[in-house]
Amino acid sequence: MRFEPTSDQRDFAASLDALLAGADPVGAARAWADGDHAAGVRLWQRLAEQGLTQLATEASPVEVVIALEALGRHAVPGPWVESAAYIPLALGREVDGIATVAVPPHVPYALDADVADDVYVGSTPASAVGARLTSVDPARRLFEVTGTGEADPAAFDLAVLATAAQLLGAGERVLADSVTYVKQRKQFGREIGSYQAIKHKLADVRIALDFARPLAYGAALVSTGSTGEATGSAGERARAVSAAKVACGDAAYLAARTGLQVHGAIGYTREFDLxxxxxxxxALVTAWGTPGFHRDRILTSLREAR
Structure with a gap:
């Protein structure tokens, strides 16, 4: 199967990239990590005006993947998977303002509950927000919450797919920045990108991302057809989104490791945007289900399909 986005989808992706390229999302992400949400909230409002919080109910998972890939590519902060994927589908309506959710056991903490207008556990409003926890990603501010809500399976799968799209976008950004860097950095009088070992490492990342992308869009197509109805069973949908999450997570993690290797010591520094x-x-590799959980779900689904 060959997937090609429609002209409207291509225009949507281009408009998002143009908006984000001029909105300083990196600055917003750094401020968000320090507890200053002003720039991030302004960016949230601009993106909400573009319809991102309506995609789960008014568009299709394909548009959700397109949008979340762009957000991952530009490191946009905030609980976008929660507000643009899980909660709208679980509640059957668009989110007003900023919302977040915990879906135990796979999503035990609520992302950015301190800035959210509404906090849920499953599909039910949370009864209380507790202490903040530390994340490996400073821009992901996790909070303990209490409540008795249950997970919505379809909404959970869409959130998993949205997370996979974020990983895909982040991996693409790391690869692009790494390619740019190796063309500029010189050692022994040569650009380091001219060395075969560097070329092979970056080519491996390119291949991994190119193999992951069809799984993400394939899962989106399994989740909904042209009529808006699901084209696959719940088991097929779960298997497809788990495969997308695993592949996008592996590809993005490879991009991160390779990017760090080719950048050298500067890649470790917080001041460097990488x-x-x-x-x-x-952080996203284990968000909305660990790789082990998703691999087990794929295996279980294949066994049941025999």
């Missing part, structure tokens, strides 16, 4: 994507990828 660190935003390195820490975000590390």
């Amino acid at each position: 660190s935003l994507w390195l820490t975000k990828i590390r």
